[in-house]
Amino acid sequence: MNPDATTPIPADRARQALIAVRTEIGKAVVGQDAAVSALVIALLARGHVLLQGVPGVAKTLLVRTLAATLAIDSKRVQFTPDLMPGDITGSLVYDGSTSDFSFRPGPVFTNLLLADEINRTPPKTQSALLEAMQERQVSVDGKPMPLPSPFLVAATQNPVEYEGTYPLPEAQLDRFLMKIDIPLPTREHELQVLARHAAGFDPQDLAAAGVRAVARPDDLAAGSAAVQRVTVAPAVGAYIVDIARATRSSPSLALGVSPRGATALLSTARGWAWLNGRDFVTPDDVKTMAHPTLAHRLSLRPEAELEGVGVGSVLASAIGSVPVPR
Structure with missing residues (x-):
């Protein structure tokens, strides 16, 4: 965090930090500069992003690496046909010691929520994200509970012609600031991917790949303020x-x-x-x-x-x- 909270971060410094994110993500993800730029713009504009591509083109790895380079909290939800709305937003749980119900927050209470394969779950569960995405809060027993800031939903989906997918309703599509198509890699990029794996790259261990935090939430806040100007x-x-x-x-x-x-x-x-x-x-x-x-x-x-x-x-x-x- 900024060592002196009373001193605003210069916009130029915030810009350079966020531009450095692209280079840092390149240590783990090959050939996705356009998608990285779109995700950074979404964070600056306080919007959400829908990533579409066939399985295996590093959509999930891209979002995980972004969170690591920004030093923000990230959680992942694998959307499945049996996922319930409470599995995303959280639910009231009975506490025997107090004979009362307490709220157990769901994974939506994070900075960067990876909604993996969002179109593999029925519309009722898809719509559970609507309030969180639009209002940046979750209503629990009639009471609004604000989500952390920054808050970004990065949802991945497979092409709709794939078996077991449900088209997202227009109302939810409209909540996404951008939709980014993740293409299959070029031959050159695919050779780079294989070479990295042959050298021991582990997608689950980003630190071993040299990925580090090069920007922080205060850089995002300064950048967002500059964008508004x-x-x-x-x-x-x-x-x-x-x-x-x-x-x-x-x-x-x-x-x-x-x-x-x-x-x-x-x-x-x-x-x-x-x-x-x-x-x-x-x-x-x-x-x-x-x-x-x-x-x-x-x-x-x-x-x-x-x-x-x-x-x-x-x-x-x-x-x-x-x-x-x-």
């Missing part, structure tokens, strides 16, 4: 709104970007601008963050799905239809 010109704000409105009028979409999605794009564009050393947002920042921030909020019409239209191409067309401010 990043300016957005009226023309750039209008650009964001017009992109959102363009998706709503697309003939291929049954559901376009909501105002919540537009504010999410504002937040991620500010975070990206700040990480790149600027105190203002450019149209290129908006374009860079548009797909990870907006694509999962869109729903195709059935006829568009039958024609093989992809959400990404529809979003790209919507962005391309909006004049770029000069």
Whole structure:
């Protein structure tokens, strides 16, 4: 922690610490710089991230390593078909010594919650995360209990065509600031992975791999405050709104970007601008963050799905239809 709590951390120092996180994570995870940047931006913007990829592409390892580099508390929940809401939020437990009920906190009471394979559990349990994600609290017996700060849900999911998966409801998808697709590694990256394992790399022992904390919660707090000071010109704000409105009028979409999605794009564009050393947002920042921030909020019409239209191409067309401010 900051040795002098009364002295605020300079924004430049916080930026350098958070940029160092990418290099540090590279000691354990190969070729996922884009996903790392997205996770850091989500922490700065106080949002949540959905990671999608086939099993075995290091989604879980990525989140565990992020927690280790930031010196924050992390817990993991493996979502299964028999998982109950109380298994996530906690439950009241009878205490025989006091003849009363006491609350036993669930794993959601942490800084970084890894919700592993979130779409393998039924919708009722998926929805148990909604209040925690949106309100940053859990209601127990009618009483709100605040969650720690920072608080980030990093949920992983397998592609929906995989057996035993349940599609996330639109209301919950909209609670995720960003959705990041984790691709299969390139041949070069896969060779690096094999070489590391051949040399004795153990994914369960990050310390042995040399992973250490290079940023701390006070760096995140200073970074979040700095991101809030990043300016957005009226023309750039209008650009964001017009992109959102363009998706709503697309003939291929049954559901376009909501105002919540537009504010999410504002937040991620500010975070990206700040990480790149600027105190203002450019149209290129908006374009860079548009797909990870907006694509999962869109729903195709059935006829568009039958024609093989992809959400990404529809979003790209919507962005391309909006004049770029000069």
